[in-house]
Amino acid sequence: MEKRELLTCRDVSLGYEGHPVLEHLNLTVSSGDYLCVVGENGSGKSTLMRGLLGLLPPLSGAITQAPELKNGAIGYLPQQTRAQRDFPATVWEVVLSGYLNRRGIHFFYTSAQRSGALMNMGKLGILELKDHCYRDLSGGQQQRVLLARALCSASRLLILDEPITGLDPAAAQDLYKTLSYLNAQEGMAVVMVTHDLRSALRCARTVLHIGRSSWFYGTADDYLRSPEGRRFSEEGAQ
Amino acid sequence: MNLLTMFSYPFMQRALTAGVLVSLCCALLGVSLVLKRYSMIGDGLSHVSFGALAIAVALGLTPLYFSIPVVILSAFFLLRMASHPRWNNDAAIAVMSASALAVGILVISLTTGMTTDVDNYMFGSVLAMTSADVALSVALSAAVLVLFVLFYHKLFAVTFDENFSRATGLRVDWYNTLLSVLTALTIVLGMRMMGAMLISSLIIFPALTAMRLFRSFRGVVVCAGISATVCFCVGLTASFVLSTPVGASVVIVDLAAFLLSCLIAALRGR
Numbered sequence: 272m273e274k275r276e277l278l279t280c281r282d283v284s285l286g287y288e289g290h291p292v293l294e295h296l297n298l299t300v301s302s303g304d305y306l307c308v309v310g311e312n313g314s315g316k317s318t319l320m321r322g323l324l325g326l327l328p329p330l331s332g333a334i335t336q337a338p339e340l341k342n343g344a345i346g347y348l349p350q351q352t353r354a355q356r357d358f359p360a361t362v363w364e365v366v367l368s369g370y371l372n373r374r375g376i377h378f379f380y381t382s383a384q385r386s387g388a389l390m391n392m393g394k395l396g397i398l399e400l401k402d403h404c405y406r407d408l409s410g411g412q413q414q415r416v417l418l419a420r421a422l423c424s425a426s427r428l429l430i431l432d433e434p435i436t437g438l439d440p441a442a443a444q445d446l447y448k449t450l451s452y453l454n455a456q457e458g459m460a461v462v463m464v465t466h467d468l469r470s471a472l473r474c475a476r477t478v479l480h481i482g483r484s485s486w487f488y489g490t491a492d493d494y495l496r497s498p499e500g501r502r503f504s505e506e507g508a509q
Numbered sequence: 510m511n512l513l514t515m516f517s518y519p520f521m522q523r524a525l526t527a528g529v530l531v532s533l534c535c536a537l538l539g540v541s542l543v544l545k546r547y548s549m550i551g552d553g554l555s556h557v558s559f560g561a562l563a564i565a566v567a568l569g570l571t572p573l574y575f576s577i578p579v580v581i582l583s584a585f586f587l588l589r590m591a592s593h594p595r596w597n598n599d600a601a602i603a604v605m606s607a608s609a610l611a612v613g614i615l616v617i618s619l620t621t622g623m624t625t626d627v628d629n630y631m632f633g634s635v636l637a638m639t640s641a642d643v644a645l646s647v648a649l650s651a652a653v654l655v656l657f658v659l660f661y662h663k664l665f666a667v668t669f670d671e672n673f674s675r676a677t678g679l680r681v682d683w684y685n686t687l688l689s690v691l692t693a694l695t696i697v698l699g700m701r702m703m704g705a706m707l708i709s710s711l712i713i714f715p716a717l718t719a720m721r722l723f724r725s726f727r728g729v730v731v732c733a734g735i736s737a738t739v740c741f742c743v744g745l746t747a748s749f750v751l752s753t754p755v756g757a758s759v760v761i762v763d764l765a766a767f768l769l770s771c772l773i774a775a776l777r778g779r
Contacts, residue, residue: 324676347676358544358669361725368666372677378659404724417673424677 274301276337277428277460278323283332285315285322291330292318298479298488300462302427305454307471307491308464310481316464319481320432323462339427346425348417350432355405362400362408362416366392369423384423391422395449411442418449429453431463435470443467447474515749523638524702524755528741530650531699532711532759536737537657538692539712540719540730541668549599550587550689551709553606554696557583559705560613562630567620573645573697580697583609584689633704633756635748646698653691660684665726703756711737714763721770740766 280298284291292315300306300323308316321327322334324347336345346369369391370384392398395415400408405416414434421429429450435443451474453459465471472478478494480487487499515521535551542550558580565575583605590601617627629637638646657664666674667684675681692712700708719732744759751758 326672326675345676347673349670349672349676352670352672355669357720359720359724359726359729360665360669364665364726365669368662368669369677371663371666371674371679378662380662402725407724420673430676 274303276301277304277339278337279335280322280329281333281335283322283334284330285318285327286330287318287327289330293322293481296332300428300460302460303454303458304460304462305451305474305476306460306462306479307475307477308462308479308481309466309468309471310486314481316481317432320430320464323430345427346421346423346429348414348421348429348431348434350436351413351417357406360405362392362397362403362405363388365405365416366419366423369420372424388419388423391419394422395419409442410437411439411445414438414442414446415449418446422453425459428460428462431461431465433464433466435465435467443470450474512746512750515746520636520638521745521749523640523643524635525742525745527638527643527646527698528702528745528755528759529738530646531695531702532715532737532741533734534650534653534657534691534695535699535708535711536715536733537730538653538688538695539716540726540733541664541688542692542712543716543720544668547598548713549602549606549709550584551692551696551712553587553602553609554580554584554693555700555705555708556606556613557609558697558700559630560609560616562700563613563616563627566626567616573642577694577697580693581690584693585686588685588689629704630700631705632754633700633702633707635702635745635755637701642698642701649694649698653695656687656691660687661730664688669726703759704754707756707760710760710763711741714760714767715740718763718767718770721767721774736766737763 276299278298278300280296283296283298284294285296286292296319308319310316318327322329324345325334325336366388367380367384370380370388389398392401395418397412397415397419400412400416405413408416418429418434431450434446438446447470450461450463454461454474463471463475472491472495475491477489478487478491480494480497480499482499485499487494487497489497516525539551542548558576561576561579562572565572568575587602587605590596590598621627663674663679663684666679667681671681696708696712699711703711715733715737716729718736719729723729723732740762741759744762745755747753747762748755748758
């Protein structure tokens with residue numbers, strides 16, 4: 272499949288109120304990519320996410336989105352908020368809400384959107400949970416629901432923010448398998464911020480390591496040989 | 510005494526029409542506000558509305574025409590403060606609500622002094638609704654209901670997950686503004702009858718009751734609407750029969766409904 276650039280950052284600085292958190296970042300996400308963003312707490316991973324999603328305008332430089340993304344084709348899996356844990360909503364209501372975006376002035380869901388939502392739920396194996404209450408589900412099931420919602424809003428690019436936080440190891444492995452499937456079979460580009468380096472390196476093709484002083488951007492194999500990556504594998508060996 | 514005679518009084522007809530509509534609007538908006546952790550916004554706005562009424566009376570203006578714009582402005586302001594990273598939401602509301610109440614009380618004590626009117630603003634009166642008020646309530650409630658139905662799915666998305674909605678391009682700020690303007694209007698309308706001290710319970714109780722009983726968003730919204738309407742009618746009747754203030758009676762009925770729903774939820778959970 273031909274590679275198309277979906278997101279391009281050229282010499283981007285991101286930050287809050289004029290204070291840059293990340294500076295001079297060059298980054299390209301193309302269709303079919305699988306990029307993991309790793310780094311210490313406070314190094315600016317979440318800031319980068321917000322920049323890529325267009326929630327935070329860059330202080331300098333430019334983040335360009337391919338025209339196909341402008342129609343809301345970014346799927347976002349945010350970190351869960353406290354308020355959601357006791358939110359009364361069925362799985363069906365949550366998944367369908369992925370179709371809402373700036374396009375058009377539709378007040379109600381179309382039948383195509385309803386069947387699309389069913390299809391995405393089938394893909395993630397949560398079809399039988401359709402009428403269950405979101406807050407009664409396990410952490411892994413909740414992540415699947417949010418992933419199904421992200422699929423409804425996106426066909427090209429998924430951005431995930433710490434998706435395995437609070438999941439047990441089995442559920443986390445399930446999630447990685449699902450992401451690899453979506454990436455390989457559906458050509459979905461995946462950008463994931465994570466703490467779980469070991470599993471992430473197994474799936475990801477490219478790695479962006481954001482450190483306080485240095486950063487690394489390249490393939491997963493090169494990363495293990497780089498100074499940043501070597502420190503990680505030594506820690507892992509201990 | 511025959512209960513039907515209650516509706517032969519024009520003031521009771523007005524109170525019933527306006528009250529049912531206002532409670533319905535409060536309940537619908539309340540579901541979103543409670544879930545967004547903005548429960549106290551109703552309380553803050555009603556105190557602002559009290560301050561505005563006091564100033565309007567002192568200046569000899571029509572209370573409603575003066576307080577509606579003031580309360581809408583404060584709703585905007587509260588929301589801006591709530592989303593500002595350096596401010597915390599509940600402190601902002603507490604500051605505004607206490608200051609507005611203090612301004613209102615100062616203005617009153619410097620001009621008319623504590624009269625029955627002031628007492629009515631604080632605790633509500635069934636006689637407060639004039640037919641012009643009722644007409645305005647009907648028009649505004651209709652607007653609130655239509656907007657709520659049209660934007661139901663978007664309000665759900667924005668309430669459930671603001672970050673996701675923002676990322677997919679929903680105009681989250683616009684919907685938050687819509688929510689606060691509708692809340693402001695509803696509060697100003699309902700305050701005359703329910704009283705500044707009690708109107709916020711119309712926003713919070715039905716949502717809490719419904720959340721004990723239902724597990725889908727739609728179920729919660731519908732149940733909140735129904736419970737608010739029923740509780741208002743029961744409260745109004747009780748206040749007529751027992752000659753108690755209408756605002757307090759409605760709140761006590763709402764509380765009873767809430768406790769009942771807690772009991773049902775506990776029994777179901779076993």
